[in-house]
Amino acid sequence: xxxxxxxxxxxxxxxxxxxxxxxxxxxxxxxxFDRFAALDDVSLDIRSGELIALLGPSGSxxxxxxxxxxxxxxxxxxQIFFGGEDASVKTVQERNIGFVFQSYALFRHMNVLDNxxxxxxxxxxxxxxxxxxxxxxxxxxxxxxxxxxxxxxxxHQLSGGQRQRVALARAMAIEPSVxxxxxxxxxxxxxxxxxxxxxxxxxxxxxxxxTVFVTHDQDEALELADRVVVMNEGRIEQIGTAxxxxxxxxxxxxxxxIGESSxxxxxxxxxxxxxxDRPLGLPAGDAPDGKALLYFRPQEVKLLDGCGGCIAGTVxxxxxxxxxxxxxxEVGGHRERVEIEVPASHPAAARSRIAFRPEKWRLFGTPGExxxxxxxxxxxxxxxxxxxxxxxxxxRR
Amino acid sequence: MVxxxxxxxxGAQTPPPRSAVTEGRATRVALTxxxxxxxxxxxxxPLVIVFLQAFANGVGAYFAALTEPDAVAAIQLTLLxxxxxxxxxxxxxxxxAWAVAKFEFKGKxxxxxxxxxxxxxxxVISGLVYVLLFGSQSLLGPWLAAHGVQIxxxxxxxxxxxxxxxxxxxxxxxxxxxxxxxTADEEAALSLGASGWQTFLxxxxxxxxxxxxxxxxxxxxxxxxxxxxxxxxSGHIRGLTNTMPLQVEILYNEYNFAGAFxxxxxxxxxxxxxxxxKTILEFRYGDALSGSTGH
Ligand SMILES: Nc1ncnc2c1ncn2[C@@H]1O[C@H](COP(=O)(O)OP(=O)(O)O)[C@@H](O)[C@H]1O
Ligand SMILES: [Mg+2]
Numbered sequence: 246x247x248x249x250x251x252x253x254x255x256x257x258x259x260x261x262x263x264x265x266x267x268x269x270x271x272x273x274x275x276x277x278f279d280r281f282a283a284l285d286d287v288s289l290d291i292r293s294g295e296l297i298a299l300l301g302p303s304g305s306x307x308x309x310x311x312x313x314x315x316x317x318x319x320x321x322x323x324q325i326f327f328g329g330e331d332a333s334v335k336t337v338q339e340r341n342i343g344f345v346f347q348s349y350a351l352f353r354h355m356n357v358l359d360n361x362x363x364x365x366x367x368x369x370x371x372x373x374x375x376x377x378x379x380x381x382x383x384x385x386x387x388x389x390x391x392x393x394x395x396x397x398x399x400x401h402q403l404s405g406g407q408r409q410r411v412a413l414a415r416a417m418a419i420e421p422s423v424x425x426x427x428x429x430x431x432x433x434x435x436x437x438x439x440x441x442x443x444x445x446x447x448x449x450x451x452x453x454x455x456t457v458f459v460t461h462d463q464d465e466a467l468e469l470a471d472r473v474v475v476m477n478e479g480r481i482e483q484i485g486t487a488x489x490x491x492x493x494x495x496x497x498x499x500x501x502x503i504g505e506s507s508x509x510x511x512x513x514x515x516x517x518x519x520x521x522d523r524p525l526g527l528p529a530g531d532a533p534d535g536k537a538l539l540y541f542r543p544q545e546v547k548l549l550d551g552c553g554g555c556i557a558g559t560v561x562x563x564x565x566x567x568x569x570x571x572x573x574x575e576v577g578g579h580r581e582r583v584e585i586e587v588p589a590s591h592p593a594a595a596r597s598r599i600a601f602r603p604e605k606w607r608l609f610g611t612p613g614e615x616x617x618x619x620x621x622x623x624x625x626x627x628x629x630x631x632x633x634x635x636x637x638x639x640x641r642r
Numbered sequence: 643m644v645x646x647x648x649x650x651x652x653g654a655q656t657p658p659p660r661s662a663v664t665e666g667r668a669t670r671v672a673l674t675x676x677x678x679x680x681x682x683x684x685x686x687x688p689l690v691i692v693f694l695q696a697f698a699n700g701v702g703a704y705f706a707a708l709t710e711p712d713a714v715a716a717i718q719l720t721l722l723x724x725x726x727x728x729x730x731x732x733x734x735x736x737x738x739a740w741a742v743a744k745f746e747f748k749g750k751x752x753x754x755x756x757x758x759x760x761x762x763x764x765x766v767i768s769g770l771v772y773v774l775l776f777g778s779q780s781l782l783g784p785w786l787a788a789h790g791v792q793i794x795x796x797x798x799x800x801x802x803x804x805x806x807x808x809x810x811x812x813x814x815x816x817x818x819x820x821x822x823x824x825t826a827d828e829e830a831a832l833s834l835g836a837s838g839w840q841t842f843l844x845x846x847x848x849x850x851x852x853x854x855x856x857x858x859x860x861x862x863x864x865x866x867x868x869x870x871x872x873x874x875x876s877g878h879i880r881g882l883t884n885t886m887p888l889q890v891e892i893l894y895n896e897y898n899f900a901g902a903f904x905x906x907x908x909x910x911x912x913x914x915x916x917x918x919x920k921t922i923l924e925f926r927y928g929d930a931l932s933g934s935t936g937h
Contacts, residue, residue: 315833316833317829317832317833337832337833338832338833338835338836338837341835342833343833344829344830344833346826346829346830348826350826350827350829350830351830352827352830352831352845352848352849353827353849354848354849354851363831363834363836363844364834364835364836367831367834367835367836367837367840367844368835415830415834416833416834418834419834419835
């Protein structure tokens with residue numbers, strides 16, 4: 246349904262929009278509703294032309310941040326800069342932001358062409374544009390979003406994916422300095438989502454907008470964005486490339502939120518990691534002695550035959566996941582549950598014993614239960630990520 | 643071999659699917675008949691009688707009754723009052739609905755309650771309030787008299803009373819509609835560079851136009867048909883301060899039934915036309931009107 250072709254975008258649109266792209270700097274921004282802090286000390290620098298994903302669970306403050314950037318709401322603390330200029334003195338209109346709303350917010354009484362041309366048609370004074378010129382530009386954008394032929398349709402006559410693209414075209418029509426998209430594919434089915442995803446990347450590469458999009462879908466964020474901003478409870482947990490946030494998560498939250506994870510309460514003693522009274526065969530590095538949490542990914546484990554330094558457990562449950570098998574193991578006296586991945590052909594029967602060792606792992610300083618990560622880190626006085634093992638050689642050292 | 647087969651495939655054996663409505667046929671027919679009878683006796687019959695009475699002395703007498711100077715004056719006054727009250731309440735209703743539905747502010751709940759006040763107060767009381775405000779015994783009375791401003795027992799009083807009684811109609815129609823639509827469209831327009839005024843004219847207003855029309859229609863019907871409040875402030879001066887409903891009452895009290903019903907037939911006609919347009923609106927733009935409450 247979406248034709249893939251990289252070089253069909255009008256040169257004119259591309260060049261114009263490249264000139265306009267702009268750095269964005271968010272400094273110590275805070276937003277409170279009544280007394281509740283929806284955003285708490287958020288700082289973020291976005292480079293011109295970058296494609297940024299705001300990733301986080303529902304309620305983590307993603308939409309709030311987007312609305313502050315657009316000027317639809319105002320921060321209760323901190324500042325936002327547009328290419329060096331303080332944005333607080335600018336009105337919504339002056340910010341020249343392309344905002345694509347989660348619900349699309351297409352004007353229901355206007356046809357597709359009028360929707361796209363709206364931003365141009367409200368220009369007054371010196372910027373005023375002739376009707377014919379507006380129609381021409383709108384048609385050009387309609388072609389860019391690959392909806393030519395639907396000019397006269399009304400929003401209710403379009404599919405979800407088509408509405409989404411009209412909303413994007415409408416936002417791009419004003420040649421925005423920054424393009425903001427709130428869960429752009431949230432309401433669409435999986436197949437359309439995947440198509441639109443690569444299409445958005447193409448459009449971004451062709452037009453060069455500084456783009457920030459919100460998502461709660463990690464695949465979308467990792468696949469699409471230059472950098473991912475992981476948010477939780479109104480704070481930024483980590484900013485980094487897909488590789489950064491996946492391979493070196495800096496907090497238990499990021500580790501747990503992106504990709505699959507298993508964790509185990511352990512303790513550090515004599516330069517070794519210990520689970521209850523057994524050594525794991527993993528070096529503690531410079532982690533201080535005491536309790537800690539060991540995080541690893543189910544697919545990054547090595548099965549062992551004997552157990553002179555390993556995690557050993559009883560198979561409590563198993564399920565087939567596509568090409569592999571997931572096993573849930575009960576380990577130790579408290580029957581802690583961890584998940585590991587084994588080949589589909591693995592003959593793991595219920596109640597049989599299995600020994601393994603994480604090949605990649607990270608250690609976070611926190612005792613016991615899942616308290617809010619931020620608080621725990623402060624209490625224990627540990628750096629965010631105390632120690633990480635990378636690869637089997639590091640683990641065996 | 644015996645197989646327990648509760649779901650027989652044989653179509654002939656399956657009973658016809660039972661309606662989700664479990665009442666028997668007789669009950670349904672009885673309920674429908676009762677409802678229709680009720681409507682006939684209390685709504686259709688009076689309407690028919692109005693027209694029968696109006697034409698009791700023939701078509702000539704009917705038109706004579708309508709062209710009689712006092713009747714003409716009453717019709718003109720009614721049209722004048724509606725022509726002033728309806729646009730004012732249109733403006734007020736749109737402004738109030740906009741404020742209530744699109745903005746957060748202190749005292750919003752209070753404003754909403756105030757808008758409903760005319761619905762909960764007897765129209766006679768509404769009229770009396772104006773008498774207390776502007777009457778010769780009131781605080782304002784002597785000052786008004788000294789400056790030669792006549793409010794009570796004159797057109798201004800009638801207009802004021804009508805505005806009071808009809809001001810909820812447009813606002814009540816729009817508030818639920820606007821609240822349901824939220825502020826996303828407006829925010830989209832603003833972010834695209836539209837000014838507040840452009841946003842209102844090009845986005846907010848078109849989004850509620852059918853609800854608005856509907857509200858104006860109801861407002862107009864009530865403005866022309868209002869009796870209680872207007873009766874208190876009008877003073878019943880023939881040919882001067884009588885609106886159509888008041889004229890009907892006077893003629894009726896004088897046993898001029900044909901005349902009374904002739905004027906009444908115009909009001910009935912207004913009601914019918916309103917009803918028909920309302921039905922057409924609901925039929926064609928049901929979705930856009932769905933947020934509205936009936937009166
Ligand atoms: N207008 C508002 N009034 C009060 N609370 C709000 C408002 N907008 C957002 N919030 C709260 O702020 C938090 C963050 O919301 P939001 O930014 O919408 O999260 P996300 O987009 O990440 O799901 C939520 O807990 C939400 O309830
Ligand atoms: Mg959101």
